[in-house]
Amino acid sequence: MIIYETNKHFLGDIAHLSRSWTMQRMVRSTAGVAVVTTLFCIAVMEFELAIHAPSTIFSLLGIVLSVLLVFRTNTAYDRWWEGRKQWGALVNNCRNLAIAAHVIFPEGDRQSRYQMATMISNFCIALKEHLRSGTKVDELIHLSPAERSRYSERKHIPNYITTLIHQQVQVMYRSGAITGDDTRNIKPHTQALLDIAGGCxxxxxxxIPFSYSVYIKVLILGYASMLPFGLIRDFGYFTIPLVTFIFFTFIGIEMMASEIEDPFGLDCNDLPTGDIAHTIKKNVFEILEVELEKEAPEKKELYEKVF
Incomplete structure (x- = not known):
């Protein structure tokens, strides 16, 4: 996710656009439209072809296209924001689960506290990759070779980790280390983990339905292709920058929506789920008052950050 300070670096934020992957795609598409429009204008102006169409038609089409793009961007942003709310709920429930375990578990049972902190942390780390291309077992922390082998056999590792958390609580209950009331108090926070995973x-x-997404792209391309016919008579060669800018505006909105509609990936504006997962890891180890073993330096996610 791009991190920036609002209302502080106006020109700097604009300059960043040139490094954006989405912007580079937009520029390539816009350049192609500009070339085609230039060839059209040269053919019409130099050979004095009587080719034109009423500009009012394109005004009406522009309104229809704008309405569709507003719906498209609102829908994409709703998905992005819903994903952020789910991960915000994950932060809260992991902290509450760790606090409940800290209060309920016997003070001298550091092994149980350590196991709980490890499982909560691994759930978050596993979930972020589960929502991408699949959990990477090598990223999980504090696992023995035997545990790594068992994890590798699972197709849905977040499910498996939640099962282990439930099992640990039940084992402690049966051994008399905690009471039935304790298990009932801790259960809602444990169940919330899978509720959040299911929401994500x-x-x-x-x-977004494929036909809807493709239809908007076709409509934008068709609108930009026909627009020179409506502008060439009134604007001449100035039609080239006008069509280029209008296409840049419409295709930019569409590509931004496409980028954020899957908020769990590694595009520039996707959610920083990796950073959130590691923050939860540090929080739960601190809450449960167990030491987090030294690991290799955390790898920063691939999305670019702007400060």
């Missing part, structure tokens, strides 16, 4: 999977696996 719903966003991930239910993209």
């Amino acid at each position: 999977e719903r966003i991930k696996k239910t993209p």
